[in-house]
Each structure stands twice: as C-alpha cells, then as structure tokens.
Amino acid sequence: MKEITSVQNSYIKNLLKLQEKARERKKQGLFLIEGKREISLAVAALYEFDTILYLEDFISENEVLHLFNSNVNRIKISKDIYQKLAYRDSTEGIIAVTKSKNFSLQNIIFENKNPLILVAEGIEKPGNIGAILRTADAAKVDAVFIANPKSDLYNSNIIRSSIGCIFTNQIAVATSEEMIVFLKEKNINIFTTTLQNSNEYHKENYTKSAAIVVGTEATGVSEIWRENNIQNINIPMQGKIDSMNVSVAAAIVIFEAKRQREFK
Numbered sequence: 001m002k003e004i005t006s007v008q009n010s011y012i013k014n015l016l017k018l019q020e021k022a023r024e025r026k027k028q029g030l031f032l033i034e035g036k037r038e039i040s041l042a043v044a045a046l047y048e049f050d051t052i053l054y055l056e057d058f059i060s061e062n063e064v065l066h067l068f069n070s071n072v073n074r075i076k077i078s079k080d081i082y083q084k085l086a087y088r089d090s091t092e093g094i095i096a097v098t099k100s101k102n103f104s105l106q107n108i109i110f111e112n113k114n115p116l117i118l119v120a121e122g123i124e125k126p127g128n129i130g131a132i133l134r135t136a137d138a139a140k141v142d143a144v145f146i147a148n149p150k151s152d153l154y155n156s157n158i159i160r161s162s163i164g165c166i167f168t169n170q171i172a173v174a175t176s177e178e179m180i181v182f183l184k185e186k187n188i189n190i191f192t193t194t195l196q197n198s199n200e201y202h203k204e205n206y207t208k209s210a211a212i213v214v215g216t217e218a219t220g221v222s223e224i225w226r227e228n229n230i231q232n233i234n235i236p237m238q239g240k241i242d243s244m245n246v247s248v249a250a251a252i253v254i255f256e257a258k259r260q261r262e263f264k
Contacts, residue, residue: 005078012081015053015097019085022152025100031154033096034087038164039067045167048099051075055082058093067094087156100154103173105182108143115142116257117188117211118250121176121221124150130161131247132214137165139254144169145211147176148222180228183211190229192221193249195242198232206257214250217243 004012017024018032025031030050033039036059042049051073054064064074077085085095118136123129129151136144151158153173159166172179183190188209193201206212213229215221226232235244235252243249 002074003076004081007078007080007084009081012077012084015085018097019087019156022155025152025154029100031098031100032085032087032156033098033159034085034094034156035092035160035164036067036094038159038167039094039096041164041167042096042098043067047101047167049096050099051097053077053082053085053095053097055079055093064094088160103146103153103171105145105172105174105178108170108172108182110142110186112142114207114209114261115186115188116206116209116254116261117141117143117145117183118254119145119147119179119211119213119225120246120250121147121213121215121225122150122219123216123246126151126155126157127161128246129153130158130163130165131245132250133158133162133165133169133171135247135251135254137162137168139251139258141254142170144171145179146171146173147179149173176222176224180224184228189231190225191231191233191253192225192229193234193253194220194226194232195234196226196232198234201233201235201253202256204231204233205260207260210257212250212253212257214246214253217246 018030033042049068049072052064052068053075056076118141120132153166188211190211190213191204192213213221213225235249
C-alpha cells in the first residue's frame, strides 16, 4: 500500500486533469468515481478499477477491501488531496480511478423481445442527463441512447446527479443518424416528443418495441427524428408555458409506456 500526502504529487496532478477535462478522460481511458454507493454500483456493473484512493479519517483499508478485490492498487491520501479531488461537499473518503467503457451501439443487447428505449438528443446540462438516467433506472428501461451528446458521460456532475445510475443502465452514445439506422434495423417504433403535428402521448400504443425520443427544452429534437418516426407525441400543457424540463417529460412518457405494458 502506498501513501501520498502532497497535492503537488505528479500522480495527483494527473487525477485533477481527469476530473476537470473530458479530453484527458478520453485520452487516458480513465475517470473518477466518488462515494461508496456510486462505486458499489460500478462494481456490480463489472467496471475495472485502476486505483483506489482513500482518506483513513473516514474509511479504513479493511472497508476498502470489502468493496474491492485485494489486488486492486490502493493509495492512502491526505485530507488536502481528498478535498482537492472530491467533487461534492459530503465526505465519504473514497475515490476510485476507473477504466472507461465503450458506449457503442454494437454493445447493446436486448433481453426483452419488445424493448423500451429512452433516447435523449443533444442534452447539454449534465444535471439533466443525470436525471434522465435516474428516470431510466426507475422505469427499468432496456436501454438509454444519448444522441449527439454535449457532455462527456463520465463528467463528475453526471455521475453525481445520476446517483450512480450511469452504471445501472445499458447506454449507447452515437449520432442521431446512427441511432435511427439501428432502431429501424431492429424494427423498433420511434415516438418523438414535439409540438409539431403531434398526438397526445397517452393516446399512443407503446406495448410493442418502442423508442421514446426527447430533446432540449430550447430547440427540441432535430428534424431527422421527426422525419423517421412512427408518431410525434406531445404532453398537453394546462398552464401558461409550453414546455417542461426534459427529464420530467421523459419520465411522464416512459411511465405511461410502462403502465400500458403492465396492463396490456
């Protein structure tokens, strides 16, 4: 077991780069996970771990060993280093340096013969992506597709706001064009949330293979989804505004689909 006490240590400086820069995470194939719950979910999802850093004031080496294989490299760090690396205010004293996975469409496997997929296109705010992943986990959808992403999925804010649901969902990242080809090859019906030429969401049938597509509140989904879907759908607004948070909209439609499938 190694110990590092200085924030000027070259290894710690490199971890700060991983924390702050998506290009470094992509280049090195590594990212950081903070917190016991999130790390436990990554363990269950069979992620590989490069190194575990822990602050002995909050977690013992024995507790670390309960989470990980004893062969995983472990480094005891100082409070100064932990505070520098930690993303959130609550302190659990453990950070995992983790190997990235490939979010390719080719890795998607459907166990359900009529899969339900949530597609999120062009979402910019990491907090919204995290909330969408939580919704997908709560509904136990078969996959989440992130089309034309504006944020790296291993952004610490996405991991935090998803409360680790980035590790509990089957995820693919690709362009909208690539996803549409994939969905059509699999004979999956596409339902696009949009106000234009749309039907109220609860009047559609989602009991067969279905992909629910949501976009940003500002611009909505791109034209290519509206041109290649089976139906545009909308959520009727009864107040003064004509849109809602994308994660809320996704939850409403996804849980309607789940309701229909439960009682078909």
